[in-house]
Amino acid sequence: MLTSHVSPLTTLLNDYLCRMVPHPIILFDGVCNYCNAMVNFIIRRDKKKVFRFAPLQSEAAQKILLQNHLPQINFDSFILVENDKIYQRSDAALRLYNKLPWYWKWTQIFWIFPKFIRDGVYNVIARNRYKWFGKKDQCMVPAPEVRERFLL
Numbered sequence: 001m002l003t004s005h006v007s008p009l010t011t012l013l014n015d016y017l018c019r020m021v022p023h024p025i026i027l028f029d030g031v032c033n034y035c036n037a038m039v040n041f042i043i044r045r046d047k048k049k050v051f052r053f054a055p056l057q058s059e060a061a062q063k064i065l066l067q068n069h070l071p072q073i074n075f076d077s078f079i080l081v082e083n084d085k086i087y088q089r090s091d092a093a094l095r096l097y098n099k100l101p102w103y104w105k106w107t108q109i110f111w112i113f114p115k116f117i118r119d120g121v122y123n124v125i126a127r128n129r130y131k132w133f134g135k136k137d138q139c140m141v142p143a144p145e146v147r148e149r150f151l152l
Contacts, residue, residue, distance in 0.1 A: 030055025030139030
């Protein structure tokens with residue numbers, strides 16, 4: 001869980017951003033080392049600053065999960081919120097990569113595989129992510145230069 005108290009003003013701002021900002025939002029497991037590495041990977045390649053991020057454990061992400069009737073504990077997928085739609089597992093990953101620079105467009109070939117195969121591979125990684133990559137005691141704290149891209 002996030003360790004800092006979230007002010008009412010921050011909550012209002014996050015609510016506004018979730019509704020009004022046309023940026024896709026990536027909800028990720030904030031204590032997962034692999035998930036944090038992927039967020040940093042995306043930030044480095046997202047030169048146009050298309051994406052916004054929220055740890056699944058944050059107040060902003062919990063509101064999005066609640067509004068969309070998604071589990072608020074036992075996270076087994078990152079979630080992409082785009083144009084008021086929710087994408088999970090391989091669908092979320094492929095949509096995300098499609099918004100990265102042109103040299104990541106090759107990943108779109110994976111759409112040819114049936115969803116049950118794509119999600120099967122995704123689920124194996126998701127189930128083993130803590131064992132293979134480790135886990136933190138608390139959510140990552142965004143660096144000051146990317147802080148404005150995080151909804152907390």
